[in-house]
Amino acid sequence: QQQVKQSPQSLIVQKGGISIINCAYENTAFDYFPWYQQFPGKGPALLIAIRPDVSEKKEGRFTISFNKSAKQFSLHIMDSQPGDSATYFCAARASGTYKYIFGTGTRLKVLA
Amino acid sequence: NAGVTQTPKFQVLKTGQSMTLQCAQDMNHNSMYWYRQDPGMGLRLIYYSASEGTTDKGEVPNGYNVSRLNKREFSLRLESAAPSQTSVYFCASSGQGPAGSQYFGPGTRLTVL
Numbered sequence: 001q002q003q004v005k006q007s008p009q010s011l012i013v014q015k016g017g018i019s020i021i022n023c024a025y026e027n028t029a030f031d032y033f034p035w036y037q038q039f040p041g042k043g044p045a046l047l048i049a050i051r052p053d054v055s056e057k058k059e060g061r062f063t064i065s066f067n068k069s070a071k072q073f074s075l076h077i078m079d080s081q082p083g084d085s086a087t088y089f090c091a092a093r094a095s096g097t098y099k100y101i102f103g104t105g106t107r108l109k110v111l112a
Numbered sequence: 113n114a115g116v117t118q119t120p121k122f123q124v125l126k127t128g129q130s131m132t133l134q135c136a137q138d139m140n141h142n143s144m145y146w147y148r149q150d151p152g153m154g155l156r157l158i159y160y161s162a163s164e165g166t167t168d169k170g171e172v173p174n175g176y177n178v179s180r181l182n183k184r185e186f187s188l189r190l191e192s193a194a195p196s197q198t199s200v201y202f203c204a205s206s207g208q209g210p211a212g213s214q215y216f217g218p219g220t221r222l223t224v225l
Contacts, residue, residue: 006154034213043116043202043216044155089154098143098162098206099170100214104154 004092006103013110019077021106023090026071030092030101035064035075038087038105047088048075080110114138116217118203124223125193133188133220135203143206144186145170145214146178148199155202161186193224 006023013019023033032051036044050057050064050073057064063076077084090103119134137144142163147155147170157170159178167178175197177189186205190197200221204214 009152032212036216041219043204043218046213046215049213091155098145098160098212099157099168100145101157102147102155104152 004090004101004103006090006106008106009104010107011109013080013108015080015082015110015112017080017110019075019080019084019108019110021075021088021090021108022072023074023092023103024070024072025092025101029095031095032093033064033066033073034091034093034100035062036089036091038089044089077108080108082110082112085109116203116205116215118201118217118220120220121218122221124225125190126225127194129193130189130191131193132190133201133203133222134185135187135217136185137203137205137215138184139205139207139215140183141205141207141215142183143212144180145204145206146176146186146188147202147204148172148197149202149219150199158188158201193222195224198222198224 034049035047037047038044048059048062061078066073087105087107091100116137145160146158161167161180164183179187200219202219203217206212206214
């Protein structure tokens, strides 16, 4: 079964620090890699996304790094703020389909 | 522009009861999805509909049925609810093309006793 492995499961960062969340996928062609942010009691919201022909994408304080050969991609949150405290999910879309596989999530807490 | 809406927000069922979760989107998206979210397991795809008139199974379809009523609406039915179906259910939709990111509804929290 297709899998996307996400780590760490939880993360505590000081305000102003860098939060890093990693995802890896296995042996399957994917063509789109979004990251979602979810606050308690809410649905996931798209944060940033990347295609495999790009190695890095930055939007404000959020950056995705993509390593196609290693089948890994990561989310970096610069200057982390308490308002960034949420659960983050990586996902991958199987090529030629509309099916997304999600990681198991990372619960981020940013201390004030 | 409401995006993706889901009803109900909360539901408690007894084992064996049936119910239908409703989802509607107003973004003119072709594709719609149903996921369940359980602690430590992320989001798992139950069913999806790539376009109006088509539906396909996802990772965990057993015990569920879906109907793509029209382009806007996609419903999920539990015919005989089981405690293992206690979960938070999310509907999502996405547009066409390589950047067809998904937009999620607020979720339905279902408890089966």
